[in-house]
Each structure stands twice: as structure tokens, then as C-alpha cells.
Amino acid sequence: MSAGGVGGRPEPEQSLTMRDVAERLGVSPMTVSRALRGQGGIGDETRRRVLAEVEALGYRPNRLARGLRSGGPTELVGLVVTNLANPFYSQLAVGVEEICVRSGARVMLGSTGEDPAAEREVVADLVERGVDGLVVVPSGHDHAHLAPDRLRGTPVVLAAGPPVGVDVDCVLVDDFGGSRDACRRLLARGHRRIGFLGLPPSLWTGSERFRGYALALEEAGIPVAERYVSRHRGDTALAEEAALGMLALPDPPTALLAANNRNTVGALRALRRRSPGEPPVALAGFDDIELADLLNVPLTVVSYDPAELGRAxxxxxxxRRDAPAALQPRRVTVPTTLVDHPTPR
Incomplete structure (x- = not known):
């Protein structure tokens, strides 16, 4: 049923649907959907007509009808993460959901597989489904699709990475400080050859955690040795392979610093494969890991609360939803602490 309004136009927000937009233009709802999501399959002129009509009508999903259909809260928050296999994101989601429940909202989760193209599709789909806000863990450096005009006014907050080219709020971990502190701890224990199992430099976490490692070495008068550095996607198998390669060098590192929990697991697997008579290797890692206190290897972790990141x-x-125009873009940084897990007796 088409919505009525003044002059035959549908009333804004309360009753306008995608089908109404399609009927006014004489196209299918799928055509409207494709235009809004930037997908192919329609002509440029049709896309311009759809976007112009959407702008003129102020099309937004019907929140009240959505709540009546679901029998629950009338607001939805979209949470977009990069890797559901990483426990960090489950804890982040717990924090986001905690605040949403208090505010009478529900969470819709989308995963991008660390693919920027997939991220654009997931974000567009969530906006099309009528989410009232987005929390996004960015997977790339092109954030143009998160600009307010591209999201039709949907507020967005970035988590674990800062905005690039858009003015939006963000919440970060102290990636630089945590990595520097962990490397300093290893240096204070006498280590001078410290291997780094890092993340790609294209990632904010990858560049900042490497920067903390490099600065700690520089402060100690030790140059960064490329043979002791590996920078790849957080993957346990890749981290294990990189650690084994470093430990096989004629002058192997006496300590390893892993840039996230999955790299730490890879390093632990590499250390487990060493012969009993080989010299011990110290290990420090960013992100706490479950059962760290039960490991047979002494472990120092850069600890923080991922749920706090989600809550923030x-x-x-x-x-931002309640005062969109009154607030300048804000940046919140969640602090880190070092936690030593000695070998159990």
C-alpha cells in the first residue's frame, strides 16, 4: 500500500517504504535497492532518478513499523567487524550490545572478512535495512562510503581504527603505547634480538604496533633488523611459519613480540616445536589470550578490555544520534596494561 501525504507525497519517515519510491518512479523495488547500494544492473540515468527521488522524499525506513513487526525495540544498530574467528570481536560485540540494550536497541552483526569491498556491501545493506546507527571496524583506508551523505544521515562510529577522509567519531586502543611498553619490558629483561610478528602496515593497528616496537628499540640504541620482522594478516599458521623462520636464523631472536592474539598463538605453536635443549625464547603479545596463565611458556601480554571498546x-x-550537529568528531583511546603470566609451578 502506498503511503499518503500532503499533495500526494508520502509522509516522511513514518510511512514511506522502498516500494513507495519504486511505484512513484515506475521501477521495481529491486531497482531502487540496486541504486541505493551502488550496484550494477541499472542505467546511469535510472540511478540518478532514483537517488534524486530518495533525496527529495527524505526516504528513511519506518522505525515504528519495524518495531511492531519484531515485537521488540524500535531501533537497530549495525555492527560491522572484520574477522569473526578472532575472539576480540566477540568481546567488542558484547560491549556494543550492553549499551544498546540499555538504550532499547538491538544489534545486527555483519562480517567483512577483512575485505574493503565486502565492507562497502555490508554497510550499504545495513543502511538499506534501516539501521539507526553503525559501529564499524574498518578493513581498509578508503572510508568514503562512511561519509554522512553516503549513509543518508545514519550516524557512524569507527572502532579500532581512525577515520580517513571523513569526519566521524572513533574509539581506538592505545596500540602504539601498548606495543612500546611490551618491547621495553623485553629489553629490560636483557633481550637485544627481539623478533616482531606484526600485521600489515596498511592497517592502523599494524602500523601503530610496529611503530611502538621500533621506537622502543631506537630508545635502546638498537636498529630494527628486517630479518626479525614479519608483517602479515593476523593468521596463526602464517605467524607460526614466520616465527620458525626467525628461530632458524644463525643469530635467532631471544624474544618474540606478537602484534595480536592470533599471532601469539602462532608463536606458541612454533616454540612448542623446538627441541628441549634449545635456548628458551621469551614471548610477549598484544591482546590477552584465554588460558594464558596455564601455558608452559612465560608470557607477557598487552591487556585491555575489548568490551570497553564496544561500550565506548x-x-x-x-x-551522536541525540545531538548530531552540536558535537565535533571525537576520538576516545582505551588504555592498555602489561600483564605477566609466569610458567605455572
Whole structure:
């Protein structure tokens, strides 16, 4: 059923649907969907007509009808993460959901597989489904699709990475400080050859955690040796392979610093494969890992609360929703601490 309004136009927000937009233009709802998502399969002129009509009508999903259909809260928050296999994101989601529940909202989760193209599709789909806000863990450096005009006014907060080219709120971990502190701890214990199992430099976490490692070495008068550095996607198998390669060198590192929990697991697997008579290798890693206190290897971790990251992001999101024009883009940094897990007796 088409919505009625003044002059035959549908009333804004309360009753306008994608089908109404399609009927006014004489096209299918799928055509409207493709135009809004930037997909192919339609002509440029049709796309321009659809976008112009959407802008003129102020099309937004019907929140009240959505709540009546679901029998629950009338607001939805989209959470977009990069890797569901990483426990970090489950804890982040717990924090986001905690604040959303308090605010009478539900969370819709989307995963991008660390693919920027997939991220654009997931974000467009969530906006099309009518989410009232987005928390996004960015997977690339092109954030143009997260600009307010591209999201039709949907507020967005970035988590674990800063915005590039768009003015939006973000919540970060102290990646630089945590990595520097961990490397300093290893240096204070007498290590001078410290291997780094890092993340790609294209990632914010990858560049900042490497920067902390490099600065700690520089402060100690030790140059960064490329043979002790590996920078790849956080993958346990790749980290294990990289660690084994470093430990097979004629002058192997006496300590390893892993840039995230999955790299730490890879390093632990590499150390487990060493012969009993080989010299011990110290290990430090960013992100705490479950059962770290039960390992047979002494481990220092850069610890913080991923759930707090989620809570902070959701809090910024609801504040932005309530006062969109009154607030300048904000940046919140979640602190880190070093935790030593000695070998159990």
C-alpha cells in the first residue's frame, strides 16, 4: 500500500517504504535497492532518478513499523567487524550490545572478512535495512562510503581504527603505547634480538604496533633488523611459519613480540616445536589470550578490555544520534596494561 501525504507525497519517515519510491518512479523495488547500494544492473540515468527521488522524499525506513513487526525495540544498530574467528570481536560485540540494550536497541552483526569491498556491501545493506546507527571496524583506508551523505544521515562510529577522509567519531586502543611498553619490558629483561610478528602496515593497528616496537628499540640504541620482522594478516599458521623462520636464523631472536592474539598463538605453536635443549625464547603479545596463565611458556601480554571498546563506541553513537550537529568528531583511546603470566609451578 502506498503511503499518503500532503499533495500526494508520502509522509516522511513514518510511512514511506522502498516500494513507495519504486511505484512513484515506475521501477521495481529491486531497482531502487540496486541504486541505493551502488550496484550494477541499472542505467546511469535510472540511478540518478532514483537517488534524486530518495533525496527529495527524505526516504528513511519506518522505525515504528519495524518495531511492531519484531515485537521488540524500535531501533537497530549495525555492527560491522572484520574477522569473526578472532575472539576480540566477540568481546567488542558484547560491549556494543550492553549499551544498546540499555538504550532499547538491538544489534545486527555483519562480517567483512577483512575485505574493503565486502565492507562497502555490508554497510550499504545495513543502511538499506534501516539501521539507526553503525559501529564499524574498518578493513581498509578508503572510508568514503562512511561519509554522512553516503549513509543518508545514519550516524557512524569507527572502532579500532581512525577515520580517513571523513569526519566521524572513533574509539581506538592505545596500540602504539601498548606495543612500546611490551618491547621495553623485553629489553629490560636483557633481550637485544627481539623478533616482531606484526600485521600489515596498511592497517592502523599494524602500523601503530610496529611503530611502538621500533621506537622502543631506537630508545635502546638498537636498529630494527628486517630479518626479525614479519608483517602479515593476523593468521596463526602464517605467524607460526614466520616465527620458525626467525628461530632458524644463525643469530635467532631471544624474544618474540606478537602484534595480536592470533599471532601469539602462532608463536606458541612454533616454540612448542623446538627441541628441549634449545635456548628458551621469551614471548610477549598484544591482546590477552584465554588460558594464558596455564601455558608452559612465560608470557607477557598487552591487556585491555575489548568490551570497553564496544561500550565506548556505542556510547558515542547514541550521543551522536541525540545531538548530531552540536558535537565535533571525537576520538576516545582505551588504555592498555602489561600483564605477566609466569610458567605455572
Amino acid at each position: 563506541a556505542a556510547t558515542l553513537l547514541f550521543e
